[in-house]
Amino acid sequence: MATAPHLLTPLPKLSREVADWVESVRQLTQPDAVHWCEGSEEEIRQLTEQLVQSGELMKLNQEQFPGCHLYRSHPSDVARVEHLTYVCTRSKDDAGPNNNWMDPAEAHAKMDGLFRGCMRGRTLYVVPYCMGPLDSPYARCGIEITDSAYVVINMALMTRMGRAALERIAREGTFVRGLHSIGELDPERRFIMHFPEELTIKSYGSGYGGNALLGKKCHALRIASWQARDEGWLAEHMLLVELKSPRGETHYVAAAFPSACGKTNLAMLIPPASMPGWEVSTIGDDIAWIHPGPDGRLWAINPEAGYFGVVPGTNPETNRNAYEMIRRDTLFTNVALTEDGQPWWEGLSTGKPVIDWQGRPYDPANGPAAHPNSRFTVSARRNPRYSPRAEDPRGVPLSAIIFGGRRRSVAPLVYEARDWNHGVLVGASVASETTAAAVGQVGVVRRDPMAMQPFCGYNFADYWRHWIAMGSRLTNPPRIFHVNWFRRDAQGNFLWPGFGENLRVIAWMLERCTGKAGAVESPIGYLPRVEDLDTQGLNVSGDALRELLTVDPALWRKEASDMRAYLAQFGNRVPKELVAELEKMEQRLA
Numbered sequence: 312m313a314t315a316p317h318l319l320t321p322l323p324k325l326s327r328e329v330a331d332w333v334e335s336v337r338q339l340t341q342p343d344a345v346h347w348c349e350g351s352e353e354e355i356r357q358l359t360e361q362l363v364q365s366g367e368l369m370k371l372n373q374e375q376f377p378g379c380h381l382y383r384s385h386p387s388d389v390a391r392v393e394h395l396t397y398v399c400t401r402s403k404d405d406a407g408p409n410n411n412w413m414d415p416a417e418a419h420a421k422m423d424g425l426f427r428g429c430m431r432g433r434t435l436y437v438v439p440y441c442m443g444p445l446d447s448p449y450a451r452c453g454i455e456i457t458d459s460a461y462v463v464i465n466m467a468l469m470t471r472m473g474r475a476a477l478e479r480i481a482r483e484g485t486f487v488r489g490l491h492s493i494g495e496l497d498p499e500r501r502f503i504m505h506f507p508e509e510l511t512i513k514s515y516g517s518g519y520g521g522n523a524l525l526g527k528k529c530h531a532l533r534i535a536s537w538q539a540r541d542e543g544w545l546a547e548h549m550l551l552v553e554l555k556s557p558r559g560e561t562h563y564v565a566a567a568f569p570s571a572c573g574k575t576n577l578a579m580l581i582p583p584a585s586m587p588g589w590e591v592s593t594i595g596d597d598i599a600w601i602h603p604g605p606d607g608r609l610w611a612i613n614p615e616a617g618y619f620g621v622v623p624g625t626n627p628e629t630n631r632n633a634y635e636m637i638r639r640d641t642l643f644t645n646v647a648l649t650e651d652g653q654p655w656w657e658g659l660s661t662g663k664p665v666i667d668w669q670g671r672p673y674d675p676a677n678g679p680a681a682h683p684n685s686r687f688t689v690s691a692r693r694n695p696r697y698s699p700r701a702e703d704p705r706g707v708p709l710s711a712i713i714f715g716g717r718r719r720s721v722a723p724l725v726y727e728a729r730d731w732n733h734g735v736l737v738g739a740s741v742a743s744e745t746t747a748a749a750v751g752q753v754g755v756v757r758r759d760p761m762a763m764q765p766f767c768g769y770n771f772a773d774y775w776r777h778w779i780a781m782g783s784r785l786t787n788p789p790r791i792f793h794v795n796w797f798r799r800d801a802q803g804n805f806l807w808p809g810f811g812e813n814l815r816v817i818a819w820m821l822e823r824c825t826g827k828a829g830a831v832e833s834p835i836g837y838l839p840r841v842e843d844l845d846t847q848g849l850n851v852s853g854d855a856l857r858e859l860l861t862v863d864p865a866l867w868r869k870e871a872s873d874m875r876a877y878l879a880q881f882g883n884r885v886p887k888e889l890v891a892e893l894e895k896m897e898q899r900l901a
């Protein structure tokens with residue numbers, strides 16, 4: 312087996328299992344060369360250079376954007392493909408109505424047919440990675456085999472990739488096996504298959520992030536959610552943020568919002584000038600692995616080491632830290648270019664696009680200059696507000712869990728669940744307008760329980776049961792809240808400014824956690840009165856604030872009946888505690 316010439320020091324002793332698997336994949340896919348990734352800076356520099364030479368990567372203006380590159384994906388390969396993503400369990404019911412399902416034997420045969428000989432003329436990269444701090448008992452390892460050097464570079468930014476991960480795998484003996492090929496990038500020959508019972512992923516025909524960077528959605532959410540249910544923890548689509556109040560209290564909060572609803576912005580929130588003394592730092596922006604601790608609280612780690620964020624809309628007003636963070640050592644995918652080779656995207660008030668995301672001269676008649684789902688990949692260490700606690704092997708203790716969606720109406724700015732089981736109903740009821748992060752129509756409301764609809768690796772009914780069981784193990788559970796930053800008035804204008812001002816809502820939540828803030832009871836939970844929020848320096852009218860905090864019982868009766876219809880598809884697998892919570896809410900609304 313060929314190894315990369317720059318690999319001078321021997322790799323750690325491989326477990327038989329790793330060696331046998333890589334060899335069997337080599338025989339199936341027939342690559343010209345095999346490259347074991349060690350994860351050094353030099354290795355990534357060489358791979359980047361190689362892609363620049365071959366024209367797959369473009370160096371951006373190095374004076375303004377040192378170390379930054381542009382990658383253009385195939386125009387048919389710009390988002391996650393949920394309709395081509397499968398969970399392949401022995402029993403169809405274990406995957407549930409929330410997943411596409413295929414029999415595992417059939418799925419393996421189909422995928423192996425696609426993989427047969429697919430790496431001829433290419434290099435097979437073996438990418439060992441660790442999700443979570445290398446010394447954390449909560450971290451889990453995997454190996455991705457891929458024929459895309461672009462994927463390798465992304466994985467180096469997004470995970471703890473290389474030699475140390477392989478050493479941990481050799482010590483532990485278990486790992487998630489991910490096999491990926493870009494294939495022909497043909498949408499007709501594209502599938503993302505998960506085999507949670509075998510801790511295996513097979514992904515063919517796409518080079519796009521969520522389909523191809525197997526450590527992220529495929530491993531850290533779909534496979535990990537299955538492992539978490541078996542082992543008694545939670546793998547969630549949540550950001551993790553650290554907040555220090557002017558009183559000097561530190562709190563950690565997890566928040567689940569559907570894709571492209573502002574998780575990265577909330578994780579990197581900049582306090583408004585009128586709220587002096589607050590300090591906000593980032594633990595993670597997309598995924599949280601959450602364990603019950605010996606103290607009866609929930610403790611969370613961020614399994615990732617970088618951000619794969621949506622670019623459009625990022626500017627000094629919306630997210631100054633992110634804007635600064637992506638000016639160096641960042642890999643851009645599908646953004647536009649200015650005359651002098653700087654990246655450009657919608658939402659920037661400076662610069663002008665001349666080349667669009669497909670490499671054509673920019674013409675507004677062709678649509679936006681940058682793809683609405685264009686992305687930055689960057690190491691978390693580039694974040695000026697990266698919290699050192701993100702590297703803590705024990706994780707951070709959670710004071711609150713926030714669920715949220717993008718809703719024009721119905722959901723108020725914020726409300727608090729009555730207790731844990733009611734909070735599980737609040738999470739299970741998340742609904743949101745769809746975004747460009749997945750292929751399909753944008754802007755239609757769909758149910759997205761816990762923001763996990765595209766990512767839960769098993770039957771949602773069993774998942775909610777697991778959430779309820781987790782609560783019964785906690786003597787000090789986090790409080791659960793729901794937010795909606797996207798409510799609009801009758802003319803369609805946003806009622807709430809969002810971004811940094813969201814801290815006012817979170818400040819109220821933290822005061823609820825410490826028993827200091829007031830609230831009123833409503834049929835859906837506890838809401839702040841306008842006077843319970845810190846509105847000093849906030850530029851929102853009293854009328855808008857009152858509208859943001861109203862609950863319309865008629866709309867909510869309709870919401871409850873939609874939820875009942877939604878739950879019906881899961882039959883009697885739905886935990887009785889969840890149905891009881893829905894019934895109690897219906898009674899309060901009657």
Ligand code: OXD
Nearest residue numbers: 391521570571597748
């Ligand atoms: C993401 C997503 O890329 O949720 O994080 O789609």
Ligand code: MN
Nearest residue numbers: 548570571597
């Ligand atoms: Mn996400």
